[in-house]
Ligand code: SAM
């Protein structure tokens with residue numbers, strides 16, 4: 001029988017985010033520089049067998065019941081469907097966050113391999129702005145990828161939209177309309193200080209309150225429920241045309257309910273998106289640690305998890321790694 005993996009603040013870990021790769025075919029301005037980052041050498045990236053072993057320890061011993069594959073762009077990793085099949089066999093709620101460019105080709109194979117849910121990132125509906133924000137002219141491909149995900153039967157398909165002041169904050173209503181028409185839930189994300197270039201500033205953050213007020217003034221909304229451990233607060237359109245979510249990491253930290261841990265592409269175990277410390281599970285795997293020894297490392301790391309990030313305090317330290325390297 002699994003036992004709960006509990007941190008020193010009493011929070012139980014239930015959810016694992018795995019960065020399948022640090023590489024990406026996009027260069028979103030809020031994530032990485034135009035020239036990309038120094039990608040990890042192949043031999044430093046965990047193999048599918050190594051990822052599966054760590055995931056199995058977390059599922060079998062501690063009852064982790066949700067796994068999300070992310071990156072970098074998870075679908076640029078060769079044979080990612082093989083990894084999906086291995087993790088689906090663990091019996092967890094398996095999800096993926098993707099930029100959507102490969103979904104026309106991969107949505108059905110991913111679904112057949114056992115992926116249950118998909119979030120596609122889409123920050124703008126304007127071709128030129130899309131090219132500026134992602135530094136790639138691939139809006140049509142992403143929109144087609146969203147349709148492919150719907151066609152493949154993913155339900156729900158959710159859209160992640162990072163909102164940045166002066167860039168795409170004028171599109172809140174257009175994105176809301178897109179979600180209402182397509183029957184997809186848009187999850188608006190506050191811009192976080194995890195861009196590799198260090199250009200984040202508080203003045204670039206559009207708050208949850210502003211997002212909800214702007215949309216709610218045209219399409220009346222009611223709060224659904226308290227978010228609990230989920231990162232997004234959710235609202236329902238009063239006319240029954242679906243839901244929106246907002247991830248208010250900056251203006252309304254939700255650390256008190258966080259149930260997530262993370263594994264980077266190079267096998268570093270992190271207990272918070274903003275953590276400064278990591279536990280090297282790749283080294284443990286490759287020196288031949290037993291499952292008991294690995295579990296001991298995991299328990300020690302979770303036991304030392306901090307109360308929460310300190311974005312809003314003067315002593316906030318940016319993590320050494322950026323969003324795409326941690327696995328957003
Ligand atoms: N490449 C995939 C994608 O873009 O969906 C998965 C990895 S990406 C790092 C995961 C999510 O993090 C995306 O929804 C992306 O928009 C978001 N993200 C990246 N940088 C961010 C930042 N500085 N602040 C807030 N969200 C960010």
Ligand code: SF4
Pocket residue numbers: 024025026027028031032071072073099121324
């Ligand atoms: Fe790539 Fe996703 Fe980062 Fe954009 S947000 S550069 S798609 S990892």
